[in-house]
Amino acid sequence: MTVTVARPDRRTQPPVRPTKGGAKDRWVRRAPLLPALIFAIIVTQVPFLYTIYLSTTSWNALRPGDKPFVGFDNYVTVLSDSRLRSALVNTVVLTAGAVIFSLILGLLFALLLDRKFLGRGIVRTMLITPFLVMPIAAALLWKHALFNPTYGLINGVFGGSTDWVSSYPKAAVITTLVWQWTPFMMLILLAGLQSQSHEVLEAAKVDGANAWQIFRRMTIPHLRQYLELGALLGSIYLVNTFDAIFSITQGGPGTATTNLPYEIYLTMFRKFEYGEASAAGVIVVILTIIVATFALRVISSLFKMEENR
Amino acid sequence: MRARLHNSIWGVVAWIAGIIFVFPVIWMVLTSFKQENVAATNPPSWFFAPTLAQYTQVFDRNITPFLLNSLMASVFSTILVVLLATPAAYALSLRPVAKWSDSLFFFISTKMMPAVAAFLPVYLLVKHLGMLDNIWTMVILYTSMNLPLAVWMMRSFLLEVPREVLEAGEVDGAGLLTSIRKIILPIVSPGLAATALICFIFAWNEFFLAVNLTATASGTSPIFLVGFISSEGAFLARLCAAATIVSLPVLIAGWVAQNKLVRGLSMGAVK
Numbered sequence A: 001m002t003v004t005v006a007r008p009d010r011r012t013q014p015p016v017r018p019t020k021g022g023a024k025d026r027w028v029r030r031a032p033l034l035p036a037l038i039f040a041i042i043v044t045q046v047p048f049l050y051t052i053y054l055s056t057t058s059w060n061a062l063r064p065g066d067k068p069f070v071g072f073d074n075y076v077t078v079l080s081d082s083r084l085r086s087a088l089v090n091t092v093v094l095t096a097g098a099v100i101f102s103l104i105l106g107l108l109f110a111l112l113l114d115r116k117f118l119g120r121g122i123v124r125t126m127l128i129t130p131f132l133v134m135p136i137a138a139a140l141l142w143k144h145a146l147f148n149p150t151y152g153l154i155n156g157v158f159g160g161s162t163d164w165v166s167s168y169p170k171a172a173v174i175t176t177l178v179w180q181w182t183p184f185m186m187l188i189l190l191a192g193l194q195s196q197s198h199e200v201l202e203a204a205k206v207d208g209a210n211a212w213q214i215f216r217r218m219t220i221p222h223l224r225q226y227l228e229l230g231a232l233l234g235s236i237y238l239v240n241t242f243d244a245i246f247s248i249t250q251g252g253p254g255t256a257t258t259n260l261p262y263e264i265y266l267t268m269f270r271k272f273e274y275g276e277a278s279a280a281g282v283i284v285v286i287l288t289i290i291v292a293t294f295a296l297r298v299i300s301s302l303f304k305m306e307e308n309r
Numbered sequence B: 001m002r003a004r005l006h007n008s009i010w011g012v013v014a015w016i017a018g019i020i021f022v023f024p025v026i027w028m029v030l031t032s033f034k035q036e037n038v039a040a041t042n043p044p045s046w047f048f049a050p051t052l053a054q055y056t057q058v059f060d061r062n063i064t065p066f067l068l069n070s071l072m073a074s075v076f077s078t079i080l081v082v083l084l085a086t087p088a089a090y091a092l093s094l095r096p097v098a099k100w101s102d103s104l105f106f107f108i109s110t111k112m113m114p115a116v117a118a119f120l121p122v123y124l125l126v127k128h129l130g131m132l133d134n135i136w137t138m139v140i141l142y143t144s145m146n147l148p149l150a151v152w153m154m155r156s157f158l159l160e161v162p163r164e165v166l167e168a169g170e171v172d173g174a175g176l177l178t179s180i181r182k183i184i185l186p187i188v189s190p191g192l193a194a195t196a197l198i199c200f201i202f203a204w205n206e207f208f209l210a211v212n213l214t215a216t217a218s219g220t221s222p223i224f225l226v227g228f229i230s231s232e233g234a235f236l237a238r239l240c241a242a243a244t245i246v247s248l249p250v251l252i253a254g255w256v257a258q259n260k261l262v263r264g265l266s267m268g269a270v271k
Helices: A002-006 A008-012 A023-030 A034-054 A073-080 A082-113 A120-132 A135-146 A153-158 A169-194 A198-206 A211-239 A243-249 A260-269 A274-308 B002-032 B053-060 B064-091 B100-111 B115-128 B135-158 B163-171 B176-205 B208-213 B221-226 B236-256 B258-265
Strands: none
Touching: A034 A274, A034 B064, A034 B100, A034 B115, A034 B135, A073 A082, A073 A274, A082 A120, A082 A169, A082 A211, A082 A260, A082 B002, A120 A169, A120 B002, A120 B236, A120 B258, A135 A153, A135 A169, A135 A243, A135 B002, A135 B221, A135 B236, A169 A211, A169 A243, A169 B002, A198 A211, A211 A274, A243 A260, A243 B221, A260 A274, A260 B115, A260 B208, A274 B100, A274 B115, B002 B236, B053 B236, B064 B135, B064 B176, B064 B221, B064 B236, B100 B135, B115 B135, B115 B208, B135 B176, B135 B208, B163 B176, B176 B236, B176 B258, B208 B221, B221 B236, B236 B258
16 A cells, blocks of 8 residues: 555556557567457457347257347347346346445444454454355355244244245345345445545544544545445446355246346256347346446546545 | 543444354354254254264265365466466556556456356357366366456556566666566565465356356366255255355465455455
8 A cells, every 4th residue: 555655656557658669569568468368358258249149049949950030039029028027127126235235234344343443353354254155055054044934043043933035035135145245345345444544534533523524524425436336346246146046046936036147047048048048148238338337437436546646 | 541442342343243244154164063953953052962974974975076176177267367367467567558458448347247148159169069067168267257357456466566676677687587586476476376366266156157067077066055955854954064165265265365355356446
């Protein structure tokens, strides 16, 4: 951090030197980048182009050899399919629910950890732990050891015999996701809190501001970008949630927790409708690009913020 | 004095929050040492005679090949990621190419593409090549999954190399290789370790690709757990033992490197 503050221009803006030496120098600079760039293009962009192509064909793997071009028919089917629309709604509800609750909890934990107290390191380690448990292990742990109606820990401690997963499927999935993602939010927000200038906070205190005023007027505005970053990165990861749905509810009951990734998976491997699955995939990418554009803007603004410091 | 009391009250609150939050994991480990009939009691049994029976069972059911497959996919993909990402990050930081920020954003944009969207062609190609259920397929896919993250992280670590020192080295006649070996590597090696660790964690925990592309021969650790999704009969203690075993490598790695986690997870944008 000290390095950053001492030389802000260099931390954020590598000076692009004039290309002396011409073409040869440019290739020397480019050479180390090329293997990674070419690899990324081949493994990610080429398949996606093929996905776009597949989305314009009517291809069911159970009818091999027959792949007629159908234009935008698959998109029409997908967009008018009630299953897919409910999957879209579920994706938004599950993602937004998990992001909002884990952001709030993460903020509370970050504020607690920003204070000095005995055993702070141990508490931080405890709070990070859920993020490190293998996601599918975490999902199964919640499903069987905590939510189970007969021997689950929640009913065991609080009494009752609620079947949490079938009665409140969305809430059950969101709870599991919040438990796993709160540490992620906490870590980002803690980094934000610790980058606050202590002199300014002290000055505010001397001027007679109380704790709430300082929090409301100084900490929250300072944290805004970190909150945005956490929300957007969290959304990008959580939109892809598959493990939890696959293992806790299998999309059910009915289609109550079927999100887009799980629905596309079903279209691909249960119905073998490759054309429709591809069209749905393209739509998900378009939606993600919208979210990602905002994410990139936030990351760029963090770059600029460091630059101005 | 008042401030100190204040802090210790909040300290107690933090301890309570921490214990509640970590409790499912503690419960998982506790349950893994129970007999099945003790694990499935209501109310829950807090005091019991610990047994290693479930761990023996899990190893008898051959979890070892799954762990080895995971180890192999994670280690090899991590090595490949580091080998590809470090030079790329160098070309985007210390001696940047002309359009360095475009390349940087291109890498991160591939991370933002949902796996399901590009998965079908990959699946079809892998099937066509006869490389389903092959660990090297997983190595390549995990490499592409972690590459953007690694490029961003490594770049943020490389930017911390003081340019004055590099320039001084150049004046003293140090060639590129010498300055990499004597100046750059010593400074970025903790960052390199953190990057590798995060790539390892993501590869180890990956589920979607593994469940669709691997089976008996190259199934990774998460696949071992799939059998527990709709299990019948008494299996809770065994599930907890298996979940503990597969989570352990990442738990230990993450505890050791928690300071670096935030930077990796936010792709180097936040320290």
